[in-house]
Amino acid sequence: MATTLAKAARSVEYAARLEHVSKSFATPGGSQLVLDDISLDVAPGEFVTLLGASGCGKSTLLSLVAGLDEPSTGTIRTDGRPALMFQEHALFPWLTAGKNIELALRLRGVPRPERRGRAEELLELVRLQGAYGKRVHELSGGMRQRVAMARALAQESQLLLMDEPFAALDAITRDVLHDELTRIWSETGLSVLFVTHNVREAVRLAQRVVLLSSRPGRVAREWEVGIPQPRRIEDAPVAELSLEITEVLRGEIRRHGKH
Amino acid sequence: MASTDTTTTGAPAAGSVEAGLDALETTRSSRTPWRRTLVDKVLPPLAAIAVVLLVWQGLITLRIVDDPTRLPTPGAVWGAFRHDWLQGRLLGYIWTSVSRGLLGFCLALVIGTPLGLLVARVKFVRAAIGPILSGLQSLPSVAWVPPAVIWLGLDDSMMYTVILLGAVPSIANGLVSGVDQVPPLFLRAGRTLGATGVKGTWHITLPAALPGYVAGMKQGWAFSWRSLMAAEIIANFPDLGTGLGQLLENARTASDMAMVFEAILLILFVGIAIDLLIFSPLERWVLRSRGLLVRG
Numbered sequence: 001m002a003t004t005l006a007k008a009a010r011s012v013e014y015a016a017r018l019e020h021v022s023k024s025f026a027t028p029g030g031s032q033l034v035l036d037d038i039s040l041d042v043a044p045g046e047f048v049t050l051l052g053a054s055g056c057g058k059s060t061l062l063s064l065v066a067g068l069d070e071p072s073t074g075t076i077r078t079d080g081r082p083a084l085m086f087q088e089h090a091l092f093p094w095l096t097a098g099k100n101i102e103l104a105l106r107l108r109g110v111p112r113p114e115r116r117g118r119a120e121e122l123l124e125l126v127r128l129q130g131a132y133g134k135r136v137h138e139l140s141g142g143m144r145q146r147v148a149m150a151r152a153l154a155q156e157s158q159l160l161l162m163d164e165p166f167a168a169l170d171a172i173t174r175d176v177l178h179d180e181l182t183r184i185w186s187e188t189g190l191s192v193l194f195v196t197h198n199v200r201e202a203v204r205l206a207q208r209v210v211l212l213s214s215r216p217g218r219v220a221r222e223w224e225v226g227i228p229q230p231r232r233i234e235d236a237p238v239a240e241l242s243l244e245i246t247e248v249l250r251g252e253i254r255r256h257g258k259h
Numbered sequence: 260m261a262s263t264d265t266t267t268t269g270a271p272a273a274g275s276v277e278a279g280l281d282a283l284e285t286t287r288s289s290r291t292p293w294r295r296t297l298v299d300k301v302l303p304p305l306a307a308i309a310v311v312l313l314v315w316q317g318l319i320t321l322r323i324v325d326d327p328t329r330l331p332t333p334g335a336v337w338g339a340f341r342h343d344w345l346q347g348r349l350l351g352y353i354w355t356s357v358s359r360g361l362l363g364f365c366l367a368l369v370i371g372t373p374l375g376l377l378v379a380r381v382k383f384v385r386a387a388i389g390p391i392l393s394g395l396q397s398l399p400s401v402a403w404v405p406p407a408v409i410w411l412g413l414d415d416s417m418m419y420t421v422i423l424l425g426a427v428p429s430i431a432n433g434l435v436s437g438v439d440q441v442p443p444l445f446l447r448a449g450r451t452l453g454a455t456g457v458k459g460t461w462h463i464t465l466p467a468a469l470p471g472y473v474a475g476m477k478q479g480w481a482f483s484w485r486s487l488m489a490a491e492i493i494a495n496f497p498d499l500g501t502g503l504g505q506l507l508e509n510a511r512t513a514s515d516m517a518m519v520f521e522a523i524l525l526i527l528f529v530g531i532a533i534d535l536l537i538f539s540p541l542e543r544w545v546l547r548s549r550g551l552l553v554r555g
Binding site for chain 1: 276277278280281283284444445447448450451452453454458462463466467469548549550551
């Protein structure tokens with residue numbers, strides 16, 4: 001528990017801070033600007049969703065924050081190395097569910113005798129006690145994403161990045177995982193930066209919704225979501241705010257059809 | 260109702276839906292009963308062998324082939340087996356070849372694995388020897404026998420050299436294609452977990468490349484065995500010990516067709532047996548544990 005105290009004592013005022021971040025990729029016809037001058041703070045313990053249509057560079061932005069790629073200009077600071085969850089579960093099929101989590105612990109330097117117990121705890125946190133010895137292919141899509149969540153949590157990072165992690169799931173499973181994520185977020189006090197193109201999902205989960213415009217991606221607008229948790233995706237206030245955000249998003253998309 | 264939900268009543272509700280979903284979507288795998296295995300897997304090849312024996316005996320009984328120096332009877336071949344077994348020589352022949360083959364194969368593994376890793380990971384090495392390595396796979400390793408005899412003489416080291424030249428390219432190429440086929444997502448996931456450099460190779464790349472590596476090993480064994488037989492037929496000296504290749508060559512010089520058949524059948528069966536006992540189970544285990552083996 002000493003590590004938790006040390007982290008609290010350090011008391012950084014952000015979990016992630018992006019300052020004037022731009023990213024362009026070289027293409028045959030010159031360079032293409034994907035992200036343009038993005039400044040964004042994620043406070044410790046805050047849940048932020050990044051929302052945008054396709055082509056807004058939201059996944060690129062997440063890769064930059066995760067440190068998998070470098071911004072062309074601007075700076076990104078995070079409190080330690082963030083954990084990252086993908087749309088695909090990205091679990092290693094040669095390891096069992098439990099060993100996938102233990103690998104994350106091992107790479108973080110957790111000594112061997114502690115790993116097994118810690119992995120079981122994390123599986124319990126995502127309500128998969130008993131799945132320790134299961135192979136990845138023996139688990140359902142929802143269970144795989146929960147193991148992936150447990151593996152990401154095993155990194156004990158202050159910031160969890162999620163790249164459309166529930167997009168490939170059916171509606172009922174996605175609903176359940178929204179509940180789980182909200183519960184785990186409030187239990188652990190993590191900061192979450194969650195990327196999605198699903199407006200309702202964004203409003204259901206987040207404290208703050210950041211809308212990105214497309215080509216290049218810029219911060220178009222932000223909304224504070226004041227609806228108290230636990231929320232449900234079919235709640236009237238969620239639907240109302242979603243409608244408002246969808247209108248703005250449509251406007252953003254429409255701009256591209258004009259020329 | 261939803262608005263009256265509190266966390267205490269909401270959470271178990273979500274949990275029970277979740278438990279139901281988990282139970283519904285979990286696939287159950289069960290082992291096939293042995294009786295099924297017997298009917299599906301063991302019976303068909305036995306039937307095929309029976310048909311071959313019948314046709315063979317028929318050719319002789321019906322006097323379609325009427326020359327024992329060209330086609331011996333199944334009984335005569337059986338007699339050759341029996342004779343060598345009773346003389347206590349049969350296992351000796353097999354062991355001489357199998358021990359050479361497996362030792363050569365292990366050497367090939369020791370050389371081919373680091374070579375494959377080097378080609379897969381170092382751009383310059385790949386550009387330099389990658390094409391030669393995959394080209395060598397299509398060169399029959401028998402072609403190495405004459406130069407190996409001239410360089411090393413007719414002894415064991417010549418046989419091992421021929422085995423290595425046959426098996427190393429297969430093993431190295433298997434590993435290279437295994438590494439090439441590692442999904443980029445695994446590498447990205449590994450990097451976010453902190454598996455970079457040597458740790459990334461050890462924890463992510465190598466285990467992810469295992470199916471390709473095992474396929475390369477399987478092919479490497481087949482090539483080892485073929486090369487060894489070619490080498491044994493040519494390097495035939497009494498003091499080298501008699502392996503199956505030498506047995507075949509001795510039978511030819513003695514014009515003993517039953518013994519020729521005995522040697523050919525032994526070479527075939529030993530090759531199949533090693534594959535069935537070592538490489539196929541290894542491959543099945545690797546694929547099944549990853550859910551890559553779909554049962555029909």
